Amino acid sequence: xxxxxxxxLIRFESISKKYGNFQALQNVSxxxxxxxxxxxxxxxxAGKTTALRILAGFFPPSSGRxxxxxxxxxxxxxxxxxxxxxxxxxxxxxxxxxxxEYLRFVAKLKGVPSREQKLHVQNKMExxxxxxxxxxxxxxxxKGYRQRVGIAQALISEPSVLVLDEPTxxxxxxxxxxxxxxxxxxxxxxxxxxxxxxxPEVSMLCNRVLMIHQGxxxxxxxxxxxxxxxxxxxxxxxxxxxxxxxxxxxxxxxSFPGIEDLKATETSRKEISxxxxxxxxxDLRLKISKLLVENDISLIxxxxxxxxxxxxxxxxLKQGKFAQRSGGHV
Amino acid sequence: xxxxxxxxxxxxxxxxxxxxxxxxxxxxxxxxxVFFVVLVLNYVKISMNPQQxxxxxxxxxSQTQFVFGSFFTNLNVLLLFMVPILTMRSFAEExxxxxxEILFTYPLSDFEIVIGKQLGIIWFFEVLMLPLLGYMxxxxxxxxxxxxxxxxxxxxxxxxxxMAYLAAGVFISTLTKHPxxxxxxxxxxxxxxxxxxWVAGITDGIWGRIFSELSPLDHxxxxxxxxxxxxxxxxxxxxxxxxxxLTLRSIETRHWKTS
Numbered sequence: 001x002x003x004x005x006x007x008x009l010i011r012f013e014s015i016s017k018k019y020g021n022f023q024a025l026q027n028v029s030x031x032x033x034x035x036x037x038x039x040x041x042x043x044x045x046a047g048k049t050t051a052l053r054i055l056a057g058f059f060p061p062s063s064g065r066x067x068x069x070x071x072x073x074x075x076x077x078x079x080x081x082x083x084x085x086x087x088x089x090x091x092x093x094x095x096x097x098x099x100x101e102y103l104r105f106v107a108k109l110k111g112v113p114s115r116e117q118k119l120h121v122q123n124k125m126e127x128x129x130x131x132x133x134x135x136x137x138x139x140x141x142x143k144g145y146r147q148r149v150g151i152a153q154a155l156i157s158e159p160s161v162l163v164l165d166e167p168t169x170x171x172x173x174x175x176x177x178x179x180x181x182x183x184x185x186x187x188x189x190x191x192x193x194x195x196x197x198x199x200p201e202v203s204m205l206c207n208r209v210l211m212i213h214q215g216x217x218x219x220x221x222x223x224x225x226x227x228x229x230x231x232x233x234x235x236x237x238x239x240x241x242x243x244x245x246x247x248x249x250x251x252x253x254x255s256f257p258g259i260e261d262l263k264a265t266e267t268s269r270k271e272i273s274x275x276x277x278x279x280x281x282x283d284l285r286l287k288i289s290k291l292l293v294e295n296d297i298s299l300i301x302x303x304x305x306x307x308x309x310x311x312x313x314x315x316x317l318k319q320g321k322f323a324q325r326s327g328g329h330v
Numbered sequence: 331x332x333x334x335x336x337x338x339x340x341x342x343x344x345x346x347x348x349x350x351x352x353x354x355x356x357x358x359x360x361x362x363x364v365f366f367v368v369l370v371l372n373y374v375k376i377s378m379n380p381q382q383x384x385x386x387x388x389x390x391x392s393q394t395q396f397v398f399g400s401f402f403t404n405l406n407v408l409l410l411f412m413v414p415i416l417t418m419r420s421f422a423e424e425x426x427x428x429x430x431e432i433l434f435t436y437p438l439s440d441f442e443i444v445i446g447k448q449l450g451i452i453w454f455f456e457v458l459m460l461p462l463l464g465y466m467x468x469x470x471x472x473x474x475x476x477x478x479x480x481x482x483x484x485x486x487x488x489x490x491x492x493m494a495y496l497a498a499g500v501f502i503s504t505l506t507k508h509p510x511x512x513x514x515x516x517x518x519x520x521x522x523x524x525x526x527x528w529v530a531g532i533t534d535g536i537w538g539r540i541f542s543e544l545s546p547l548d549h550x551x552x553x554x555x556x557x558x559x560x561x562x563x564x565x566x567x568x569x570x571x572x573x574x575x576l577t578l579r580s581i582e583t584r585h586w587k588t589s
Contacts, residue, residue: 056435057435059586060585077437077439078439081437092427092428092432093432094340094427094429095427096347096348106436108332108333108336109333109433109436110437111332
């Protein structure tokens with residue numbers, strides 16, 4: 001409870017979690033400050049849900065400590081959990097309760113003073129757009145509305161820390177947009193951590209990314225930082241018209257130094273699509289197009305593709321990058 | 331305390347939101363009603379002509395004892411079927427629906443969750459017991475000689491027995507994700523306890539004594555014949571709190587089990 005962690009609302013201190021012989025989390029540490037929306041990114045089974053469940057106080061870690069607003073979550077669970085809102089991965093709420101009734105129930109359990117309960121619940125329903133379904137049974141709501149009820153219950157008692165496990169999974173595109181807007185709106189003055197395996201979501205919503213794989217943090221930083229880190233890699237896509245030219249084109253491309261992952265596929269329009277990664281700093285497009293034209297190959301398209309988080313992630317997973325990174329600033 | 335009551339209220343209300351709760355209530359009242367009517371009619375039949383049934387002096391048998399004594403003894407058999415159904419949803423259903431997960435992340439202790447649920451279930455059981463008072467009214471109204479002590483003690487015993495069985499059922503419910511498995515498991519446990527009485531009846535000496543002391547029915551019988559003893563009270567309280575303790579330990583296993 002020293003003053004040094006008072007600026008970070010969430011502090012995960014060398015957390016490990018074992019299920020029997022299975023090591024779900026291995027020495028995971030991070031901090032999240034007020035106003036930050038942090039994306040917790042990783043493939044299925046990476047340990048995201050385990051980490052978030054520990055953070056939500058569902059179960060304790062095998063070793064390590066969690067601080068919520070400087071309070072040790074497992075030493076002072078009552079006080080710490082009061083500052084915490086949690087949306088589980090599969091939002092399962094009592095189907096036999098009505099929305100308003102359920103949220104008032106949650107308010108009681110979270111210890112909202114009984115005089116304020118009604119107004120408090122009313123506010124949260126308005127914020128999450130639930131006012132018109134107040135009297136409907138949760139079991140009869142659409143998935144999108146149920147997700148909103150889930151977010152509303154997390155918001156009850158004004159927690160300063162929000163833990164959202166895959167908040168947009170299973171929703172249709174319109175609902176996803178609405179939920180993202182809602183998360184952005186409630187993210188002010190709070191620390192939000194949300195897990196996802198949808199990469200674009202992170203660049204849209206989060207100011208910072210934590211990448212996790214096999215129970216370890218691979219990298220942490222802003223989306224821009226991670227992109228900069230892999231700036232020396234880029235992907236070039238090109239299309240050529242004639243199938244007969246494919247072999248020559250591939251042979252020519254192989255002559256360039258530093259080209260990796262060369263792939264050629266035939267599209268439905270009988271054109272050949274070629275893509276490759278390059279580590280070269282200069283723009284190869286000019287050289288390539290010139291060379292191909294000189295060899296009478298009809299090049300109809302060539303473009304440089306900016307790296308997506310997906311590429312970054314795959315790049316980090318490659319052994320070399322991982323080793324380079326694991327000792328870094330996490 | 332407010333939190334415990336909130337959980338208890340939700341648990342209690344959930345019985346009225348499902349056909350299982352309502353159906354269990356209806357069946358309980360129906361079958362107990364049949365028991366009562368049959369016992370009263372039996373008494374009437376025997377008392378008309380005791381000699382025919384090999385009884386020389388029927389007036390020595392108390393009406394209350396004949397009707398309500400047997401009534402409460404029969405009811406304990408009903409409990410064997412009712413308790414598994416009442417408790418199967420408490421934790422198993424919540425684990426199946428995964429509604430328990432959120433509950434564990436609220437500022438609540440495991441004890442508040444368990445005692446709240448237990449309380450809600452006991453409330454529903456008590457609501458089912460209320461109409462039994464109607465049988466007493468009917469008995470009085472048709473001119474029965476009413477002996478208050480044994481009858482009220484019979485009620486009290488039935489309440490204790492029900493609480494004890496419900497606590498065992500809630501514990502079994504924490505062990506599985508499947509309500510049906512929970513119901514079958516609870517039924518098996520209760521039948522096992524029921525067999526204790528039977529074993530005690532056919533075993534002599536120290537073993538007979540041990541089984542008799544362990545059997546909830548032997549302790550319950552004292553109530554229905556109008557005996558209130560500290561021993562029986564302690565037995566049922568121990569039974570109840572022992573299973574409450576096991577329930578608490580059981581939901582703690584989430585700390586190290588995979589799911």
